[in-house]
Amino acid sequence: MKKMTCRQMGGMCDEVIVAHTPDEMMEKGMDHLKVAHPDMAKSVEAMPATDPLMVEWFETFQEEWDKTPEEE
Numbered sequence: 001m002k003k004m005t006c007r008q009m010g011g012m013c014d015e016v017i018v019a020h021t022p023d024e025m026m027e028k029g030m031d032h033l034k035v036a037h038p039d040m041a042k043s044v045e046a047m048p049a050t051d052p053l054m055v056e057w058f059e060t061f062q063e064e065w066d067k068t069p070e071e072e
Contacts, residue, residue, distance in 0.1 A: 002068045022065045
């Protein structure tokens with residue numbers, strides 16, 4: 001299990017999100033965005049995965065995920 005903040009994932013706050021896999025973390029992060037930052041969520045949802053900003057975000061997210069320590 002890993003813990004990351006919304007801010008670590010490119011968001012705007014320090015809400016802690018807990019997940020076991022990168023995919024689960026992204027899903028929970030998006031759920032959080034929809035509730036806490038709906039305008040940002042709409043922008044993210046409107047962007048295709050191939051958009052250079054999304055590609056850059058994913059690379060940065062993966063780096064953050066990799067360096068975040070596992071917790072029990």
